[in-house]
Amino acid sequence: MAKMRAVVLHSAGDLRVEEHLLPAPDSEAVRVRIQAGGICGSDLHYFLHGGFGTVRVREPMILGHEVAGEVISAPEGSDLAPGTKVAVSPSRPCGTCEFCTEGQKNHCENMRFYGSARPMPHIQGAFCDVIDATPEQCFAIAPHLPIEIAAFAEPLAVVLHGLRRVGDIHGRRVVITGCGPIGALTVLAARAGGAAEVVVTDVTDGALQLATTLGADRAINVAKSPRWVQDYVANKGHFHVMIEASGNEAALRDGLSTLRPRGVLVQVGLGSDVALPIGEIVAKEIEIRGSFRFHEEFGDAVEALNTGRIDVAPLLGARFPVAETDAAFKRAAEQTNTMKIQLDFTT
Numbered sequence: 001m002a003k004m005r006a007v008v009l010h011s012a013g014d015l016r017v018e019e020h021l022l023p024a025p026d027s028e029a030v031r032v033r034i035q036a037g038g039i040c041g042s043d044l045h046y047f048l049h050g051g052f053g054t055v056r057v058r059e060p061m062i063l064g065h066e067v068a069g070e071v072i073s074a075p076e077g078s079d080l081a082p083g084t085k086v087a088v089s090p091s092r093p094c095g096t097c098e099f100c101t102e103g104q105k106n107h108c109e110n111m112r113f114y115g116s117a118r119p120m121p122h123i124q125g126a127f128c129d130v131i132d133a134t135p136e137q138c139f140a141i142a143p144h145l146p147i148e149i150a151a152f153a154e155p156l157a158v159v160l161h162g163l164r165r166v167g168d169i170h171g172r173r174v175v176i177t178g179c180g181p182i183g184a185l186t187v188l189a190a191r192a193g194g195a196a197e198v199v200v201t202d203v204t205d206g207a208l209q210l211a212t213t214l215g216a217d218r219a220i221n222v223a224k225s226p227r228w229v230q231d232y233v234a235n236k237g238h239f240h241v242m243i244e245a246s247g248n249e250a251a252l253r254d255g256l257s258t259l260r261p262r263g264v265l266v267q268v269g270l271g272s273d274v275a276l277p278i279g280e281i282v283a284k285e286i287e288i289r290g291s292f293r294f295h296e297e298f299g300d301a302v303e304a305l306n307t308g309r310i311d312v313a314p315l316l317g318a319r320f321p322v323a324e325t326d327a328a329f330k331r332a333a334e335q336t337n338t339m340k341i342q343l344d345f346t347t
Helices: 040-048 155-168 179-192 204-216 249-257 278-283 296-308 322-332
Strands: 004-010 012-021 032-037 067-071 085-088 131-132 139-140 173-177 197-202 218-221 239-244 258-267 289-290 316-321 340-344
Touching: 004 032, 004 322, 012 322, 032 085, 040 322, 067 131, 067 155, 085 296, 139 296, 155 179, 155 239, 155 258, 155 289, 155 296, 173 179, 173 249, 179 204, 179 239, 197 204, 197 249, 204 218, 239 249, 249 258, 249 278, 316 322, 322 340
Parallel strands: 173 197, 173 239, 197 218, 239 258, 258 289, 316 340
Antiparallel strands: 004 012, 032 067, 032 131, 032 340, 067 085, 085 139
8 A cells, every 4th residue: 555754753752754554535535745844833842842731642643734735636526626736724623513603613622633632532733745634724825836835824824813813903013022933924914914013022133133134123132131111111001012922921021011001912822821910901901812723814824925915935944854854843943943944745
């Protein structure tokens, strides 16, 4: 029988490229030959720690959910002809639970999200040569779009959902705390959305230099300038919107102090529980909104990439052949590296 390569995590630090049998074809599925896969922060948590929070790998699991590739076959009547390049959404909601029927598919009670150890058995990921997806998960990319750029659709969808939780940001002043890939993509999306001012904070000079290149008006190293908030707290605060993308309590508390009355904080970065300055939140009527995954924003992300409205190319740090997966994950885990690292499944 035909075989394929798969990137399998067995336990923290134990990541292997294995040969697996190619699954039997499913006439109702779109079969996609994966060509590019981005390493996400959650993939790194699995690799470094075996999971995050209460979620732990309890059996071997294929990692990966930021992928794009080429259609091998599709169900009869599908618009996805063999050879079509597609970005594949990792999100497969059931469509019938309470949240799906209420239009909140990112909160599906029976979600099948690639590379998740939450349920048992685990949901296998997409870092393999071939995957089967539903037609609804597959979004055609423009012929001119490089496949490695298409693989940014998933993290960009996370960002677009976060900004949708804010509402219209046109003409508003925005502070972004944390400039990893999500923070950097937020700079691009905020600029595309018409933000009047974008300020970014982080502790890494390389990340901040990138943020300036992407369009940030100011990029602040908070380790070197710990009193940075003093520039933005006069008259009860400066910013209308805060996007928290670090998961760090100090960043969250500092950013809150710079928000204007009735400002909006959207928490995108996933971290542990934190203590909040409730008195300040009440006195300034700050709105705190969570942001979890995405659904319809995946299509919006593909459209933004297809049209060039958002150019993510500066975020691509390096691509590694699948045979060098271990090196790719170690590179992605470097504290000084905030660029996106990808696996190249064409080699």
